[in-house]
Amino acid sequence: MERLTLFSRGLFDRLEAGSVLKGTLASGVLMAHSPSIVPQSAANHDVYIVLEDFGGRLGRAWCETAEEDGNRATLLRHLIEGHYIRPARIVAFNTTEGWSRDVTADIADELRRRFVEFEDVAPSMLEFLERAATNKSVKRS
Structure with missing residues (x-):
């Protein structure tokens, strides 16, 4: 399985040990999150x-x-x-x-x-x- 390189090794090494981003990158999984267009608040507004x-x-x-x-x-x-x-x-x-x-x-x-x-x-x-x-x-x- 081929991995996509998103960060240089130097940048990866400088990430704080135990950080969520470093753990995500180390596992080879990095998923983008798209926010919903529906408002999150319950406020009644247009x-x-x-x-x-x-x-x-x-x-x-x-x-x-x-x-x-x-x-x-x-x-x-x-x-x-x-x-x-x-x-x-x-x-x-x-x-x-x-x-x-x-x-x-x-x-x-x-x-x-x-x-x-x-x-x-x-x-x-x-x-x-x-x-x-x-x-x-x-x-x-």
Whole structure:
């Protein structure tokens, strides 16, 4: 059985004896842990996630979001700052209340209303607003 070398021998030797990481590496097992997108706290709050369009062969994927960053205010700030290259859809959900819905148009409308507050916005946000407006008018037809 072939082992994948993740660390140099020098780094491995410098790890504290008896450490969990050294024991894991010594046994040849190192598994990555993916956090759940469902909030761990029992607090009743809405969570927002973004479907990013990476284009071409890469397609679309739901962006990883830290639990503390899944709120509306952080989402709006991230959109303004350009954290998302091409957001295609935004979904909000609340596991305590048992609902989820597409809030793309709501978020775009809020950004448009607050647009006068922003001095410098990311080009990706402007493209998002344009796409959301186009999609909204198509749905009304």
